[in-house]
Amino acid sequence: MENEIRMTFLSKRCNIVVIRNMIGAMIIENNPTITFINELKTVISEAITNCIVHGYQNQEDKYIDLNIFIKPEKIVIDIIDKGIGIDDIEQAKEPLFTTKADEERSGLGFTIMELFSDLLVVESKKDEGTFIHLEKNW
Ligand SMILES: Nc1ncnc2c1ncn2[C@@H]1O[C@H](COP(=O)(O)OP(=O)(O)OP(=O)(O)O)[C@@H](O)[C@H]1O
Ligand SMILES: [Mg+2]
Known part of the structure; x- marks a missing residue:
């Protein structure tokens, strides 16, 4: 079943578990494997x-946008913050940086x-924020 959830939540660590559970509930109809669920939860976390x-920078009064799209062939997730942004995206993506x-x-x-998704797109602008687009095929 195709579905879509768009939400905005406070930048608090306690919300990570809420989102993990929500995404698990949202995809259960697609009969994902345990591995798929765990990988998806890891990626979003x-x-x-x-x-x-x-x-x-751990300020808890800021907002994060999350858009989740369930499509026949994949799940698509966008995660957006309006924080400090990334100076050098290629460098940021390097292992251990x-x-x-x-x-x-x-x-x-x-x-x-990158390991647990089929597509990762990162867009960011200094002092404006960061946009993460993830796709994972069923
Ligand atoms: N949303 C973001 N806003 C600003 N900078 C970011 C953001 N996401 C990542 N970065 C930058 O990219 C770097 C690499 O991110 P990555 O998640 O790979 O490692 P980390 O968060 O530093 O460590 P780990 O994820 O292993 O705890 C970060 O150290 C940070 O400088
Ligand atoms: Mg990190």
């Missing part, structure tokens, strides 16, 4: 964590997103 930690090495970050978020 990495993207939202980046919005919170990097885009908004992080601007927060002093914290618990390992620089693998984008690598994981």
